[in-house]
Amino acid sequence: MLTLLRRPPREAGATSTFYVLTAVAAFAFAMCFTLNLVFQYRVVGLDPFQMVLVGTVLEATCFLFEVPTGIVADLYSRRVSVIVGFLLVGVGFAVEGVVATFAAALVGNVLWGIGYTFTSGALQAWITDEVGEENVAPVFTRETQLDLAFGVVGTLAAGALGLVSLRVPVIAAGATLVLLAVGLWAVMPERHFHPTPRGDRETFGHMREQLVAGLRIARRRRVVRVFLLVSLLVGLASEVFDRLWQVRVLDTFEMPAVFDGDEAVAFTVFALVGTLVSLAASLASGRWLPQRLVDSRPGLPVALAMLVQVLAVVGVAVLGNLWLVLACVWLRSAAMAFSRPIESTWVNRNLDGPTRATVLSLSSQANALGQVAGGPPLGALATWASIPVALLVSAVVQVPAVAAFLRVRTVTGSPSTERSLESSLEE
Numbered sequence: 001m002l003t004l005l006r007r008p009p010r011e012a013g014a015t016s017t018f019y020v021l022t023a024v025a026a027f028a029f030a031m032c033f034t035l036n037l038v039f040q041y042r043v044v045g046l047d048p049f050q051m052v053l054v055g056t057v058l059e060a061t062c063f064l065f066e067v068p069t070g071i072v073a074d075l076y077s078r079r080v081s082v083i084v085g086f087l088l089v090g091v092g093f094a095v096e097g098v099v100a101t102f103a104a105a106l107v108g109n110v111l112w113g114i115g116y117t118f119t120s121g122a123l124q125a126w127i128t129d130e131v132g133e134e135n136v137a138p139v140f141t142r143e144t145q146l147d148l149a150f151g152v153v154g155t156l157a158a159g160a161l162g163l164v165s166l167r168v169p170v171i172a173a174g175a176t177l178v179l180l181a182v183g184l185w186a187v188m189p190e191r192h193f194h195p196t197p198r199g200d201r202e203t204f205g206h207m208r209e210q211l212v213a214g215l216r217i218a219r220r221r222r223v224v225r226v227f228l229l230v231s232l233l234v235g236l237a238s239e240v241f242d243r244l245w246q247v248r249v250l251d252t253f254e255m256p257a258v259f260d261g262d263e264a265v266a267f268t269v270f271a272l273v274g275t276l277v278s279l280a281a282s283l284a285s286g287r288w289l290p291q292r293l294v295d296s297r298p299g300l301p302v303a304l305a306m307l308v309q310v311l312a313v314v315g316v317a318v319l320g321n322l323w324l325v326l327a328c329v330w331l332r333s334a335a336m337a338f339s340r341p342i343e344s345t346w347v348n349r350n351l352d353g354p355t356r357a358t359v360l361s362l363s364s365q366a367n368a369l370g371q372v373a374g375g376p377p378l379g380a381l382a383t384w385a386s387i388p389v390a391l392l393v394s395a396v397v398q399v400p401a402v403a404a405f406l407r408v409r410t411v412t413g414s415p416s417t418e419r420s421l422e423s424s425l426e427e
Contacts, residue, residue, distance in 0.1 A: 008185060008186055008187050008188055011187060012187035012188070013189070014131060014189050014191075015130075015139060017187060017188050018123075018127045018139065018143070019142065019143070020183075021082075021123075021184065022146045022147055023146045023149075023150040024180045025177070025180065026147040026148075026150040026154060027150040027153055027176065028154065028177050029154065029173070030153070030157075030158065031154040031155075031173040031176070032158070032174070034155045034159070034268055034271045035158050035159075035162045035166055035264055035267055035268070036170060037051065037243065037246045037247070038162075038166060039097075039100075039166040039167055039170055041246070041250060042166055042250070043100055043166050043167055044100050044104075044105055045102075047383050048243075048247060048379055048387055049380045049382065050102055050105075051244060051247065051379065052240055052244065052375045052376065052378065052379025052382070053106075053375070053379055054102075054106060054109050055109075055242065055371070055375060056239065056371065057106055057109055057113075058109040058110075058112075058113045059239070059372050059375070061109070061110050061113030062113045062117055063365070063368045063369070065117040066120065068117075069081065069085075069114065069117040070117070070120075070121060070122070072084075072122075073121065077193060078122045078125050078190060078193055079126060079184075079188050079189075079193070081118045081119070082118070082119050082122050082126060083181050083184045083185050083188065084181075085116065085117070085118030085120075086115065086119060086180050086181040086184065087115065087181035088112060088114055088115025089111075089116060089119075090174045090175065090176070090177030090180070091112075091178065092107075092108040092109065092110070092111030092113075092115060092174070093112060093171070093174030094108075094170075094174030094175060094178070095107055095174075096109070096174075097168075097170030097173075097174060098167075098171060100167055126190065126193075127139060129190075129192045130189065130190070130192055148279070151275070152275065154173075155268055155272055155275070156268065157169065157172075159265055159269075162263075162264025162267075162268065163262065163265070166263075166264060222408055223346070223408055224347075227363055228362065228366050230306075230401045230404055231366040231367040232366045232367070232369065233370065233398055234370065234398065234401060235366065235367040235368060235369065235372075235374060236370040236373060236394075236398075237313075237397040237398040238370075239375035239378070239379075240374070240375065240378035240382060240390050240391065241316070241391060241394055243379070244379075244382055245391075247387060248325070248387045249325060250263070251387070252320075252322075252325075253322040270326060273326075273330060274333050277331075277334045278330075278333045278334055278337040280334070281333075281334035281338040282337040282338065284338060285301075285338045285340075298342055298345070298346040299405045299407075299408050300406070301338075301339065301342055302339045302342055302346070303405035305338050305339035305342075306335070307402045308331060308332070308335040309398065310395045311395075312328040312331045312335065313332065313392075313394060313398070314391075314392060314395050315327075315331075316328045316332075316391055317387075317388040317389075317391035318388060318392075347363075381393060
């Protein structure tokens with residue numbers, strides 16, 4: 001079967017294929033995820049623990065399959081990896097929507113988690129190979145624009161289809177991605193693929209080497225230690241909020257009369273507002289924050305943004321007004337969007353080129369491990385006690401991240417300068 005996937009019957013241009021793929025995928029993912037948690041709660045009937053467990057299974061699947069599926073893209077074909085990936089994601093969505101049971105939700109998330117790992121990295125590597133490194137920057141810029149635009153279209157489509165049934169947008173998203181995989185089989189070119197050299201491949205041995213190298217760097221560099229600790233803490237705390245804030249709203253409040261009591265319409269509007277607020281916050285961090293503050297004390301705005309996230313989670317847990325709770329949800333998303341570019345700039349300035357990918361990969365793994373470790377206990381607490389109690393505990397778990405960012409001292413200049421200063425301080 002893989003041989004049949006190697007060459008398309010009719011090749012299209014790589015750039016145009018990438019743009020269409022981006023638009024369709026953004027549309028489908030937004031269509032599925034806008035009302036997916038409402039669907040799991042209202043139609044499938046999952047309790048809070050089961051909802052968090054489904055998310056934990058997804059995270060664990062992505063973590064475990066990232067390397068094996070990456071081998072396909074590195075050794076055999078980026079095109080094959082992308083096509084198989086979107087096919088599995090589509091089938092996973094469809095299984096969850098059609099069968100609509102707890103078991104189907106688990107199986108569906110395993111399938112689409114594996115599918116995601118097939119596309120992760122392979123898609124970017126494919127388009128870079130096809131257009132060349134020197135030409136790929138504007139392509140990725142247009143990708144971001146298409147992703148945002150068609151994400152909004154997909155969100156609106158979810159609201160419209162959700163009026164029919166909450167399972168319809170999930171099934172429609174799955175069918176769309178399956179059709180996308182078929183279309184990619186028919187036209188997606190691959191003219192410049194070369195197998196990745198053995199030393200550059202993502203293997204389990206390579207992952208182990210990354211872990212050792214990352215821990216070695218973390219021992220020497222306080223900034224790196226802080227980011228790894230924060231990634232772990234955020235992972236521990238975030239899964240329960242991401243999976244259960246909508247359930248908190250559904251359990252506690254009636255939908256406003258302006259939505260005629262319809263949950264599909266209401267949560268579609270909530271998602272759109274959240275997207276716009278986060279976009280505005282992201283733009284604000286780049287345009288309004290003084291550059292000298294980012295350069296000299298990046299820990300301060302990042303710590304304040306983290307504190308806002310903690311307070312927003314507390315607000316969702318304890319407030320008794322729907323609009324105040326939603327304001328906290330949007331405020332948390334805005335704080336994350338505001339701090340993300342500052343964090344990225346900060347950590348990259350404190351890493352040498354050869355170690356940058358290693359530390360960023362290790363940070364991502366720390367976050368995933370945190371979600372896998374923290375999700376089930378907090379989900380169980382939400383079921384046995386209450387969702388507000390679980391949210392409050394998750395906020396407490398994240399508090400040390402605020403202190404960590406406030407305590408770290410940034411040394412301006414190159415990483416080598418910081419290492420020299422650290423060595424002198426140790427002496």
